[in-house]
Amino acid sequence: MAETGSIIAFLARAGWADATRAPLAGDASARSYERLSRAGQTAILMKAPPGPEIERFLRIGAWLSQAGFSTPQPLARSDEEGLLLLEDFGDALMARRLAEHPEEEPALYREITEMLLALHRHTPLEDLARLDGAGLASLLDLVPAHYPCTDPAAAAQLKTAIAKTFDTLSQEPLVMCLRDFHAENIILLDRPGLARLGLLDFQDAVQAHPAYDLVSALQDARRDVSPAVERTQIAHYAAAAGLDHDRFAAIYALLGTQRALRILGIFAKLCRVDGKPHYLAYMPRVWAYIERNLAHPTLAEIAAFLRVAYPPVTPELIKELQADAPSP
Incomplete structure (x- = not known):
């Protein structure tokens, strides 16, 4: 991360030297954010580890913007220092709107589904990682390294079963997926149509199955989405995309299992390695998603391996972590 002197010099070059700075809540990454204010104007300062992250953020953001989606526009950058000054989308987080107006949940998640349908009509960037069966399985490597694993052999068999099941079920071309796509990463803007959804945290975008980001949004680790809303949006996506509902629902359950298991590994790592134990509070919800997804009959073999390989989230397990x- 850039040191204070580097930040001051960067802001001076960008014409924001006289701005007041206020820290913003961060996420699970190594990035941090500040809101800058001066003369009635605001901007967001993103501080990231030096390297390719700034370039990647800007490249994917430009692609999304050219496709008609709302991403924060860059104002100044310093790749070697890991500094980026961005347009400020404000504080109207979708998650906050849902908390204050739960009756809007069906309409807001319908907007999310419509946005994903529109996004998936665009050919994705070719050089993004491909989450085919092998790619999905490889993402689970971190789980036994951080989350308790009771049977490493079963964990390996689970990865193989996930890859095989995905490759058997999936018939759709991979599409652009934002990956960390949920209500905490969407800002509601005063813009028309799909541009109303301001997108954040998209630099880890991948090529994945169309159900991938739908799972990310509807099986949110941080908030409960109504099961009725989830069922409705699964059916709506499948119908609008012309996909077989039953096969799409099976892939959705498979991806939900893979994503939730990986999230447990990430949350365990955040606690045990990075000293961020507050993420453990989300674990019971994430395990509940695993149980819900494993109830799908197509996942019987996966369920058998997972229940042998990994223990459920319990108060005792959380205390262990x-x-x-x-x-500190």
Whole structure:
């Protein structure tokens, strides 16, 4: 991360030297954010590890913007220092709107589904990682390294079963997926149509199955989405895209299982390695998604391997992980 002197010099070059700075809540990444204010104007300062992340953020953001979606426009950059000054989309997080107006949940998630349908009509960037069966399985490598694993052999068999099942079920071309796509990463803007959804945190975009981001939005680790809304949007996506509903629902359950298991590994790592135990509070919800997805009959073999390989989330398991957190 850039040091204070580098940041001051960067802001001076960008014409924001006289701005007041206020930290914003971060995420699970190594990035941090500040809101800058001056003379009635605001901007967002993103601080990232030096390297390719700034270029990747801007390249994918430009692609999304050219396709008609709303992404924060860059104002200034310093790749070598990991600094990026961005347009400020404001504070109207969809997650906050849902908390204050739960009756709007069906309409807001319908907007999300419509946005994904529109996004998936565009040919994705070719050089993005491909989450085919092998790609999905490889993402689970971090789980036994951080989340308790009771049977490493079963964990390996689980990865093989996930890859095989996906490759058997999937018939659709891979599409552009934002990956960390949920209500905390969407800002509601005063813009028409699909541009109303301001997109954040898209630099880890991949090529994946069309159900991937739908799972990310509807099986949100941070908030409960009504099961009725989830069922409705699964059916709406499949119908609008001309896909077989039953096969799409099976792939959705498979991807939900893979994503939720990986998230458990990430949350365990955030606690045990990075000293961020507050992510453990989301684990019971994430395990509940696993149980819901494993109820799908297509996932019987996957369910058998997973239940042998990994224990369920319990208060005792969470205490174990908390005990492993490094001291502040």
